[in-house]
Amino acid sequence: MNLADQIRAAWTWLTASAHWSGGEGIPHRLLEHLGYSALALVIAALIALPLGALVGHTGRGGFAVVTVANFARAIPTLGLLLLVVTVTSIGLTPVIIPLIALATPPILVNTYEGVRGVDPDIKDAARGMGMTGTGILLKAEVPVAMPLILLGLRTAAIQVVATATIAAYAGIGGLGRYIVDGLARKDYPSVVGGSVLVVLLAVIVQLAFVGIRRAVVSRGLRN
Amino acid sequence: MTLAAANGGEPLIRWDWIGDHTGQLADLTAHHLKLALLPILFGLIVAIPLGLLCARWRWLYPPTLGVANVLYGLPSLALFMLCIPYFGIGSGGRADFTIIVPLTLFSLSVLVPNVVDGLRSVPDPVRQAATAMGFGTLRRLIQVELPIAVPVVIAGARVAAVSSISLVSVGTLIGNGGLGQLFVDGYSRDFTTPIIVSCVLIIVLALVSDGVLVAAQRLLTPWARRGTR
Amino acid sequence: MIQFDGVTKRYADGTVAVDDLTLQIPTGQITVLVGPSGCGKTTTLRMINRLIEPTSGTITIDGEDVRAQDPARLRRGIGYVIQHAGLFPHRTIVDNIATVPYLLGWDKKKARTTALELMERVGLDTKMAKRYPYQLSGGQQQRVGVARALAADPPVMLMDEPFSAVDPIVRKSLQEEFIRLQSELRKTIAFVTHDIDEAIKLGHTVAVFKVGGVLAQHSTPDELLAEPADDFVREFLGGEKGLKRLRFNRDLDRQDEPGAERQDKPDVEAAER
Numbered sequence A: 001m002n003l004a005d006q007i008r009a010a011w012t013w014l015t016a017s018a019h020w021s022g023g024e025g026i027p028h029r030l031l032e033h034l035g036y037s038a039l040a041l042v043i044a045a046l047i048a049l050p051l052g053a054l055v056g057h058t059g060r061g062g063f064a065v066v067t068v069a070n071f072a073r074a075i076p077t078l079g080l081l082l083l084v085v086t087v088t089s090i091g092l093t094p095v096i097i098p099l100i101a102l103a104t105p106p107i108l109v110n111t112y113e114g115v116r117g118v119d120p121d122i123k124d125a126a127r128g129m130g131m132t133g134t135g136i137l138l139k140a141e142v143p144v145a146m147p148l149i150l151l152g153l154r155t156a157a158i159q160v161v162a163t164a165t166i167a168a169y170a171g172i173g174g175l176g177r178y179i180v181d182g183l184a185r186k187d188y189p190s191v192v193g194g195s196v197l198v199v200l201l202a203v204i205v206q207l208a209f210v211g212i213r214r215a216v217v218s219r220g221l222r223n
Numbered sequence B: 001m002t003l004a005a006a007n008g009g010e011p012l013i014r015w016d017w018i019g020d021h022t023g024q025l026a027d028l029t030a031h032h033l034k035l036a037l038l039p040i041l042f043g044l045i046v047a048i049p050l051g052l053l054c055a056r057w058r059w060l061y062p063p064t065l066g067v068a069n070v071l072y073g074l075p076s077l078a079l080f081m082l083c084i085p086y087f088g089i090g091s092g093g094r095a096d097f098t099i100i101v102p103l104t105l106f107s108l109s110v111l112v113p114n115v116v117d118g119l120r121s122v123p124d125p126v127r128q129a130a131t132a133m134g135f136g137t138l139r140r141l142i143q144v145e146l147p148i149a150v151p152v153v154i155a156g157a158r159v160a161a162v163s164s165i166s167l168v169s170v171g172t173l174i175g176n177g178g179l180g181q182l183f184v185d186g187y188s189r190d191f192t193t194p195i196i197v198s199c200v201l202i203i204v205l206a207l208v209s210d211g212v213l214v215a216a217q218r219l220l221t222p223w224a225r226r227g228t229r
Numbered sequence C: 001m002i003q004f005d006g007v008t009k010r011y012a013d014g015t016v017a018v019d020d021l022t023l024q025i026p027t028g029q030i031t032v033l034v035g036p037s038g039c040g041k042t043t044t045l046r047m048i049n050r051l052i053e054p055t056s057g058t059i060t061i062d063g064e065d066v067r068a069q070d071p072a073r074l075r076r077g078i079g080y081v082i083q084h085a086g087l088f089p090h091r092t093i094v095d096n097i098a099t100v101p102y103l104l105g106w107d108k109k110k111a112r113t114t115a116l117e118l119m120e121r122v123g124l125d126t127k128m129a130k131r132y133p134y135q136l137s138g139g140q141q142q143r144v145g146v147a148r149a150l151a152a153d154p155p156v157m158l159m160d161e162p163f164s165a166v167d168p169i170v171r172k173s174l175q176e177e178f179i180r181l182q183s184e185l186r187k188t189i190a191f192v193t194h195d196i197d198e199a200i201k202l203g204h205t206v207a208v209f210k211v212g213g214v215l216a217q218h219s220t221p222d223e224l225l226a227e228p229a230d231d232f233v234r235e236f237l238g239g240e241k242g243l244k245r246l247r248f249n250r251d252l253d254r255q256d257e258p259g260a261e262r263q264d265k266p267d268v269e270a271a272e273r
């Protein structure tokens, strides 16, 4: 099967009306996929954003943050998933935990580096104008660090969306089902079609972040 | 999909299993390293010239970055699947490329932007001074901008290497995942020891590779400011 | 001698940075280009070593049109010093200074020996030779920048606000050493600054520019102070009060300095011979 055949097969699979309805249908699987991804991302952000900002602001604990993030990056997502499934059971937890482990490092490191890297003159000026710790952090450091913070969130989002395919292994659906089931049944069009859907989703996430960047990053900081 | 029973009574880790399987563990570790690090090597070999081209002809960069971003978003599992028809399935020999090629693409998606960012991190006065002293474009890129880009390139290589080492294990789903083979082995037998052992080994491999790259950077860039950055 | 003949530079966006400039930069002297920000000083300077190409007009060095020469070759024969030195962070001080000699294919040992000599010349301890730029202070880096520009002994030096990024005390000592160095080396120097005091202090002649790249006056410091050509120049010199102060400082400068090296300063003909 060459590339052209693969593309043709995927196209046929994707455009078959039978694949667009019901619990096994693409819209339903897509929603599941987005659901796990969003949940994991939000939890990771709730952990990483405040922690990264705080460490970056105080300048204390930076080494620990980078080390922990590196360690988390090294954890094999699939291994963690299968371990949690084996110890507990299939369900949402085994999917969400590895995804959080995946999403946290880029957000944490970028927020930390972003806030820490803010030009000392800017911090000085903010202090000189009478801002205090929190004020400096929220009104000066975070807005200036925003491009890097968003980059971290984007990296995390893309990785999560791509990796949430493994949710299929915990038996809770998502677009990964087309890939995993297709593999088991040697149904290549389903594998390729499912992959294409995940890729499209990743591209959409990228585009979404271009929009978010426009909305939250001050014009003075772009480029 | 089989339902995994809660493993009552069974300890999380059985130490004697490790002793009985050292040979297998060593083989899998070696194979894992090969599958994970060859892509980084290939990635560097391609990314450096590509990054230089993008720095030389700036219009090349936006489309290249676009492609890199899309590659970054590809689920590795999907890419492995797409490669099966070309390189086959299983472990060893030609089938290894089913894993190596996608991971090379992945490492490129990390390395190319880093090479370009690194080249762009060269301070403008430095670039101007080089030109004013009579460096041609190519000589300037290779003798001035590339060496200055090394820390950023290595930072990219660190992320790529750690991720790659973790991603190889996904290959177990198509029968070639290095240490990841033990995930499925343990999972299907409802036996946590192999899963934990291979997870730990993978993490250790990642951290050791990271340390080696940090050491390489120290060696290659004695001129870089030490400490915070 | 560097000669500008009816040189105009219009940037792609329509900005006229230099407007029909005719100017002579005599051999062996310091010609200071001074003027408010954006008046085209940097543009003028960078057209000499072809970092920027003029829109029209010609620039010649000793009668040779710069446009007739290969840019890289031309540049290796012209020293260039900029505000933040632009040292190569990845090379040691001695290798930074030896950059152009290496480019010219000198023997490595000879290049390094020259570099070490130059370090002493610009007042740097040779113990710093193996250090990297980040291990030097701003003033020391600037000295390395000057030494690097001198390394291949180019007859022409272009200096764009070389001393403006350091504090006043360091600046003063850099200026004084620069005067001493020039009295030994007698390079043809085009020196850009926006500091009128520096211009008066260093220049054999001073060229005052207006915004829009128009040359307002080109004369010796004494003439400039005695007879500002128009209201703009007078204003730029700080009005009557500023003129008074500058004249006063200039008298002090002269008392400070041992006669010989300054007396020959306005002697244009002697230097050009």
Ligand SMILES: Nc1ncnc2c1ncn2[C@@H]1O[C@H](COP(=O)(O)OP(=O)(O)OP(=O)(O)O)[C@@H](O)[C@H]1O
Binding pocket: C011, C012, C013, C015, C016, C017, C036, C037, C038, C039, C040, C041, C042, C043, C044, C194
């Ligand atoms: N690449 C460019 N494109 C368009 N306009 C430019 C460019 N470079 C400089 N200019 C404009 O040309 C004019 C002269 O610039 P130049 O840098 O020569 O001034 P300058 O006298 O060196 O100023 P300063 O003292 O601030 O360094 C300015 O109006 C500047 O904005």
Ligand SMILES: [Mg+2]
Binding pocket: C041, C042, C043, C160
């Ligand atoms: Mg300028």
